[in-house]
Each structure stands twice: as structure tokens, then as C-alpha cells.
Amino acid sequence: MPPIVASSLRIAGITAAALVLGGLTPLGQGALPPEFSSLANSASGWTIPTALLVWLLARGYPEAAIGGALGFIALTIGYTVASAWRGVDFDPLFWVIVGVVVGPFIGLAAHALRRTPLHAALGTGLLSGVLVGEAIYGLIVVGDTTSPVYWWIAAALGVALLLATAVRIRRPRLIVSATALTATIAAAFVIAYQLLGSISR
Known part of the structure; x- marks a missing residue:
């Protein structure tokens, strides 16, 4: 398999998994006790799964940066779609912007854990x-x-x-x-x- 195809598949895997996790998040929130309600509007709530997915799947810094951004955005989109399906309005603009700006750095940091x-x-x-x-x-x-x-x-x-x-x-x-x-x-x-x-x- 050509390297660019393998890289694209890994990035797609990060994005797809993040989309699913984002979609499952509103469902999980309903089952969480009130003590964990802060998770719903926290940066770390998206940082942790994005970093984990990149750490697991990315095999280079370019992949990690792209995967970090797309993973963060996909989590937000998945959350937005699932929330709308449940009749809850959620404006994804802020977190999408955060994903574009911060997501690559989260991805790079996560991949760096594997390196020197x-x-x-x-x-x-x-x-x-x-x-x-x-x-x-x-x-x-x-x-x-x-x-x-x-x-x-x-x-x-x-x-x-x-x-x-x-x-x-x-x-x-x-x-x-x-x-x-x-x-x-x-x-x-x-x-x-x-x-x-x-x-x-």
C-alpha cells in the first residue's frame, strides 16, 4: 500500500472514531451523575479522546497534526448531530474554531509521547x-x-x-x-x- 494511502486511512480512522465518540457523548452525559456535568463544556473533554486517538493511530507528525485538528472537529460535529437528534440545540462554532487552532498542537503533543x-x-x-x-x-x-x-x-x-x-x-x-x-x-x-x-x- 502506498504510504500516502496508508496515512490517509489512519487519518480517516481518527476522524471516524472521533465522530462516533462525539455522537455517543450526549447519550453518556444523561447517564453521568451531576458531579461529572462539567465534562459537557470542558476543553479536556475533547482533548483527551483526540490525544488518545492520535497516539494510537498516527505514525508521523504531519498525520498527528492533521488528525488532531480533524479529530477535535469530528468530536464536535458528532456531538452536534447527536444533540440535534435529541432535540437539544448546540452551536458548534466555538469548538470547531478551537479544533482548527488547537487541534494540531494536541495531535503533535500526543504523537510526541511516542518519540525521543x-x-x-x-x-x-x-x-x-x-x-x-x-x-x-x-x-x-x-x-x-x-x-x-x-x-x-x-x-x-x-x-x-x-x-x-x-x-x-x-x-x-x-x-x-x-x-x-x-x-x-x-x-x-x-x-x-x-x-x-x-x-x-
């Missing part, structure tokens, strides 16, 4: 930073109106990824770099979300 220790440290810093940053935002900024359960889970996943990478690479300087990048991305995430909230008011 340096790449893995950088990818971990980005992914862990998103998870920890959104958790901090959820607990501190919107903690009065949302359940803390999901935010603590997101934080735990971010820390767990950082620890898993530290065990794998076993290089103190890279571990420090991954930790510093996690903190930087987390802080940037909180600031960006606060700015976005003030603009949308």
Missing part, C-alpha cells in the same frame, strides 16, 4: 498543562457554579501523565523541563480562559 525523551517531555508539558490548567480554572474561577469532582479528575490525569513520562525518560533535566512547561501552559490556559470569559460577557 525530549519530544516526550515537550508533548507531556503541553497535554498535562491543558489538563491541570483547566482543572485550576474550574476549581478557582467557576468552582462556585460547578462540581469539583471532574476538575480534580482532570488535574489527577495531568499529574499522572507527567509522572508516567518522568518514569519513562528518567532524565532529571527533561523532567524539570516537562514540569516547568506544564506549569507555564497551565498558567497560560487559566489566563486565556479568563480573558475569553471577559470578552464574551
